Amino acid sequence: MSTQDAPVPAPLLAIEDIQVLFPVRHGTLRAVDGISLELQRGETLGLVGESGCGKSTLGKTIVGLVKPTRGSVKLNGVDIVGASRQELRRHRARMQMIFQDPYASLNPRLAVGRIIEEPLIVHNMGSRAERREKVLALAQRVGLHPESMNRHPHEFSGGQRQRIGIARALALNPELIICDEPVSALDVSVQAQVINLLVDLQREHGLSYLFISHDLSVVQHIAHRVAVMYLGKIVELSPRARLWSQPLHPYTRALINAVPVPDPEQPGLREHPLIEGEIPSSIDPPSGCHFRTRCPFAAAECAEREPPLRNITGDHWVACHFVERTADGGISAP
Amino acid sequence: MSSILEVRGLTTQFSGPKGYVTVVENVSFAMKPGATLAIVGESGSGKSVTAMSLLRVLPEPPARIAAGKVLLSGKDLLQLGEQAMRRVRGRDISMIFQEPMTSLNPVMTIGGQIVEAIREHRELSADEARAEAVALLDRVRIPDAGHRIDDYPHRLSGGMRQRVMIAMALAGRPKILIADEPTTALDVTVQAQILALLARLQSEFGMGILLITHNLGVVAQIAQRVLVMYAGRIVEEAPVRDLFQDPLHPYTEGLLGATPRMYQDAEAGARHRLIDIAGIVPQPDQLPPGCAFAPRCPKAFARCREERPALLPTRDGRQSACFLTQNTAASA
Numbered sequence: 030m031s032t033q034d035a036p037v038p039a040p041l042l043a044i045e046d047i048q049v050l051f052p053v054r055h056g057t058l059r060a061v062d063g064i065s066l067e068l069q070r071g072e073t074l075g076l077v078g079e080s081g082c083g084k085s086t087l088g089k090t091i092v093g094l095v096k097p098t099r100g101s102v103k104l105n106g107v108d109i110v111g112a113s114r115q116e117l118r119r120h121r122a123r124m125q126m127i128f129q130d131p132y133a134s135l136n137p138r139l140a141v142g143r144i145i146e147e148p149l150i151v152h153n154m155g156s157r158a159e160r161r162e163k164v165l166a167l168a169q170r171v172g173l174h175p176e177s178m179n180r181h182p183h184e185f186s187g188g189q190r191q192r193i194g195i196a197r198a199l200a201l202n203p204e205l206i207i208c209d210e211p212v213s214a215l216d217v218s219v220q221a222q223v224i225n226l227l228v229d230l231q232r233e234h235g236l237s238y239l240f241i242s243h244d245l246s247v248v249q250h251i252a253h254r255v256a257v258m259y260l261g262k263i264v265e266l267s268p269r270a271r272l273w274s275q276p277l278h279p280y281t282r283a284l285i286n287a288v289p290v291p292d293p294e295q296p297g298l299r300e301h302p303l304i305e306g307e308i309p310s311s312i313d314p315p316s317g318c319h320f321r322t323r324c325p326f327a328a329a330e331c332a333e334r335e336p337p338l339r340n341i342t343g344d345h346w347v348a349c350h351f352v353e354r355t356a357d358g359g360i361s362a363p
Numbered sequence: 364m365s366s367i368l369e370v371r372g373l374t375t376q377f378s379g380p381k382g383y384v385t386v387v388e389n390v391s392f393a394m395k396p397g398a399t400l401a402i403v404g405e406s407g408s409g410k411s412v413t414a415m416s417l418l419r420v421l422p423e424p425p426a427r428i429a430a431g432k433v434l435l436s437g438k439d440l441l442q443l444g445e446q447a448m449r450r451v452r453g454r455d456i457s458m459i460f461q462e463p464m465t466s467l468n469p470v471m472t473i474g475g476q477i478v479e480a481i482r483e484h485r486e487l488s489a490d491e492a493r494a495e496a497v498a499l500l501d502r503v504r505i506p507d508a509g510h511r512i513d514d515y516p517h518r519l520s521g522g523m524r525q526r527v528m529i530a531m532a533l534a535g536r537p538k539i540l541i542a543d544e545p546t547t548a549l550d551v552t553v554q555a556q557i558l559a560l561l562a563r564l565q566s567e568f569g570m571g572i573l574l575i576t577h578n579l580g581v582v583a584q585i586a587q588r589v590l591v592m593y594a595g596r597i598v599e600e601a602p603v604r605d606l607f608q609d610p611l612h613p614y615t616e617g618l619l620g621a622t623p624r625m626y627q628d629a630e631a632g633a634r635h636r637l638i639d640i641a642g643i644v645p646q647p648d649q650l651p652p653g654c655a656f657a658p659r660c661p662k663a664f665a666r667c668r669e670e671r672p673a674l675l676p677t678r679d680g681r682q683s684a685c686f687l688t689q690n691t692a693a694s695a
Binding site: 079080186188189216217218219220221222224225228243244245246247249250251273283284285286287288289290291292293294295297298301303304305307308 | 580584619641644
């Protein structure tokens with residue numbers, strides 16, 4: 030499915046200027062610091078960043094698990110921030126979440142069949158027999174044995190637990206699934222199984238994913254577009270192939286260069302310049318551009334003025350003072 | 364070049380409710396000075412237990428090393444008493460772990476801990492040892508080492524703690540550094556820094572590195588030779604280029620195909636499908652009778668399910684434990 034060239038219909042999800050601040054003892058933790066994004070139907074938007082960048086908080090804010098300090102989350106044009114409980118429940122049915130550690134999100138005392146059935150019960154869907162039938166169909170689709178539905182979560186492997194989480198998320202036929210590091214805890218062979226399953230389910234159901242991960246290789250594999258986050262902000266947003274072929278933000282380039290490529294023939298870490306230092310705390314982050322303290326190109330301007338996320342060309346957005354369109358139509362980046 | 368460490372037929376078991384279960388079986392390999400050998404495998408492959416068996420840091424019981432030799436300059440470490448073994452640890456072989464916080468003492472300054480490590484192996488005065496500790500922190504690129512030396516571990520970031528662990532590991536000037544998932548808990552930009560640091564220190568100190576990892580990217584970037592482990596056994600051994608270019612064992616092939624590759628996806632335009640190896644790694648007490656990988660192997664045939672393929676040389680100094688590659692080698 031190509032979403033890159035399609036005409037742009039109204040987005041399934043539109044978040045605008047989301048800010049999530051947490052008061053802490055010595056200041057304010059700026060977990061998400063003014064983020065706007067749109068997600069189209071059938072699209073996978075990857076959200077990548079290192080620890081503390083706020084990507085998980087943003088995911089939780091979208092599904093309503095965290096209340097934003099500011100901003101709106103529109104699903105099919107309806108703002109669900111500040112919606113009533115009842116309204117929220119209706120919207121939640123269309124938007125589900127799967128987590129890194131499926132075990133922590135599965136009730137250990139319930140049989141797996143009941144866990145998958147739970148959303149159907151909560152939303153009063155179908156008769157008991159219909160629900161039972163749906164659970165078996167879901168189990169089969171995600172690759173769980175229908176006979177295992179009476180067993181409990183601890184009897185399953187990590188990969189199977191993630192399949193349980195996915196089956197539960199699919200139960201209400203959602204339009205959007207927020208995937209928060211869904212394969213990070215899995216071994217690579219099982220990770221591939223789950224990634225392929227997510228790709229297949231998207232094709233079958235026209236699902237949209239917000240795919241949150243620290244692993245750029247996984248995000249680049251599964252996403253149509255990728256947003257790169259650093260300390261609560263999006264620094265670059267681009268179609269996936271473009272992010273690889275022409276990364277513009279110094280942080281994106283540093284991130285790409287830092288990924289150890291599983292091929293000894295490809296240019297490796299030895300050939301790439303590395304950025305120094307570690308991510309500063311998101312409690313009172315650096316002024317201006319949050320990345321400036323590690324950026325090899327930082328200048329006085331970067332401390333004084335925060336670079337807005339600007340459209341550079343086509344679908345490519347970047348938040349850096351030094352990225353410019355040149356007179357001949359090219360792009361100059363630091 | 365001769366080996367600095369030779370492991371022969373290492374077999375490690377853990378006692379379970381139904382007797383001993385073998386988690387590392389008949390593992391043999393040799394390490395060359397100044398080179399990096401990687402052991403790669405998924406969880407349950409026995410890669411970490413292999414590393415810990417070399418230094419004999421597994422709790423016994425429940426663990427026991429049931430067979431094998433670990434030869435360091437011809438001396439079998441498995442025959443040494445605990446006293447002698449303690450001198451080996453840190454001076455001949457050091458180890459760093461995934462989570463430095465579990466190995467650092469939280470109520471002691473990092474300087475105090477490094478000084479302790481230095482003086483365990485070398486006769487230095489307190490002042491000399493402190494100066495040496497500052498020098499070590501400098502070498503692992505801790506900025507402002509003269510001041511940071513008096514910090515407690517909790518004041519440091521994850522990357523800085525791993526640098527401190529590396530400094531402590533180098534205090535006894537070991538010939539071999541065992542690095543067990545040294546960057547797995549770190550962010551990718553910090554991981555790149557630590558890998559670059561390890562490579563630099565290796566050339567400065569000339570030590571051999573035994574890298575234990577699940578990450579094929581890390582293997583490709585820093586190892587020269589690779590052992591692939593599955594369910595407690597080595598299934599393939601090869602120089603790093605050969606392994607990635609032309610994997611012999613179907614498990615290695617599967618692992619490589621299951622790993623997402625940014626450049627490949629970007630260049631292909633459309634995403635390629637990852638190879639998924641069906642099923643999961645078997646529990647060590649439930650290994651099938653033949654090849655442990657046979658139930659998941661797309662190429663398995665009857666013999667694979669009955670008979671266990673031995674790890675045998677194939678070609679170009681490589682080894683594989685698969686009937687298919689062994690047949691190819693024989694007919695070639």
